[in-house]
Amino acid sequence: MTSYGPEIWIAKDENELAQEATKRILEAMKKTLTKQDRFSLVLSGGKTPRLLYQMLGSHKELDWTRVDFFFGDERVVPKNSPDSNYLLAKQTLFDPLNIQSNQIYDIPTETSPTEAASQYHGKIHKFFAKNTAGFDAVLLGLGHDGHTASLFPGNQALVDPSKPTPLCIAVEAPKPPSQRVSLTPFALNQAKQAFILVSGKEKAAAVSAALESDSEPSEIPVRAIDPSGRLVWLIDRAAACALTHASG
Ligand code: 6PG
Numbered sequence: 001m002t003s004y005g006p007e008i009w010i011a012k013d014e015n016e017l018a019q020e021a022t023k024r025i026l027e028a029m030k031k032t033l034t035k036q037d038r039f040s041l042v043l044s045g046g047k048t049p050r051l052l053y054q055m056l057g058s059h060k061e062l063d064w065t066r067v068d069f070f071f072g073d074e075r076v077v078p079k080n081s082p083d084s085n086y087l088l089a090k091q092t093l094f095d096p097l098n099i100q101s102n103q104i105y106d107i108p109t110e111t112s113p114t115e116a117a118s119q120y121h122g123k124i125h126k127f128f129a130k131n132t133a134g135f136d137a138v139l140l141g142l143g144h145d146g147h148t149a150s151l152f153p154g155n156q157a158l159v160d161p162s163k164p165t166p167l168c169i170a171v172e173a174p175k176p177p178s179q180r181v182s183l184t185p186f187a188l189n190q191a192k193q194a195f196i197l198v199s200g201k202e203k204a205a206a207v208s209a210a211l212e213s214d215s216e217p218s219e220i221p222v223r224a225i226d227p228s229g230r231l232v233w234l235i236d237r238a239a240a241c242a243l244t245h246a247s248g
Contacts, residue, residue, distance in 0.1 A: 006196075006231035008211065010240045014199045017236045018051035021197055024232065025056065025137060028193060032136050033066055040127070042070045042138040042183070042191070043093075044149075045085030048199050049139060053092035064097045070124070072140060072188065073150035073171075074107035076116060076179035083177050084109070107181050113170035116181045120168040124187065133167050133187040138194040138227065145174075146206045146220035148196070150182035158217040161185035161224035185217070185224040192229035196222065201238040208242035 011017035025041070032039045043049070069089065077083045079090075086106050094104060105123050108116040124133050140148045150171045151158060157165050167187040171180040188194065198207055209215055210222045211233065217224035225231065 006211075006233050008233045008235065008240075008243075011234065011236045013238075014048075014051060014236050017197065017199055017234055018055050021052045021139075021195060021234050022055040022059075024195065024234070025052075025139075026059065026062070028137050029062075029067065032192075038066050038068055039137070040068045040070060040135045042072045042135050042188075043085070043089050044072050044139040044141045044197065045074065045088070046141045046143075048141045048197055050088060050092060052139075052197065053089060057093045057096035060097060064099060065103070067099075068103050068105060068127070069094070069099065070105045070135065071107050072138060072148075073180055073182040074109060074116075075150075075173075075177035076109050076113050076181060077177050079106075079109060107168075109181075113179045113181055117166065117168045117170045120181060121166050124167050133183070133190045134228075135188075135191040136193075138188055138191040140188070140194060140196045140222070140225060142196060142198045142203055142206055142210065142222050143175075144202055144206050146209055146215075146222055148222040148225060149188065150180040151185065151221040151224065153219055153221060155218070155221065157184045157186070158221050158224050161189060161217055161226065188225060189227050191227045194225055194227040194229075194231050196225065196231070196233045197235075198233070198239040199236045201241060203239040204242040207233075207235060207239050208244075212244060 165184045165186045
């Protein structure tokens with residue numbers, strides 16, 4: 001069961017949310033790079049992070065050559081599809097910051113989801129040189145049904161989030177695009193810190209269920225996220241409106 005004790009920070013609107021997320025990610029990056037050569041960042045998909053990525057992408061003054069980019073999940077669609085999480089990152093982050101291809105660990109989408117998951121597991125395994133995934137920071141979103149990455153309610157990987165599993169799995173999603181690949185809780189929870197970014201009133205019920213219910217992770221998948229390090233929820237007031245305890 002998740003021993004839930006995350007930090008919850010509430011923004012007045014989506015712009016302040018993206019500003020705070022930018023500040024925290026850059027702080028984590030700078031702090032990490034004083035202690036190690038590289039910073040590994042897992043990007044979230046969906047629409048919420050667009051503003052955040054645009055803000056990060058405006059920081060051309062920083063040395064991004066020591067940052068490696070991964071994806072928490074991907075839709076198995078062409079890389080130039082508007083549904084591609086890779087395309088969002090390319091347009092808002094990789095191109096503006098001139099990120100080189102050897103810094104980008106994208107999820108293959110030109111093969112079957114099962115083969116893509118296996119290949120991505122191998123990519124991560126090779127990067128960390130062992131069967132772990134100690135990402136320095138993970139960005140995640142939240143769906144209105146409580147899903148995160150492409151871990152939807154009922155996914156077997158959610159039954160026991162602490163159980164060692166492959167780092168990456170193929171997923172048949174209940175919403176299109178249905179063919180997806182996702183990091184598992186086992187992979188995500190080895191991160192040194194995770195930021196869950198949520199905006200909008202349509203997410204309020206999921207936020208409340210995630211933070212103020214005792215639902216099992218298989219019902220509210222984001223409750224499987226319990227990283228080895230810090231867990232921070234960055235929420236705007238609209239998404240936080242159903243919370244009974246948090247103030248902001
Ligand atoms: C994806 C995401 C997914 C997303 C949520 C929220 O590939 O769709 O990884 O987990 O974060 O569905 O999506 P929005 O930000 O579009 O609401």
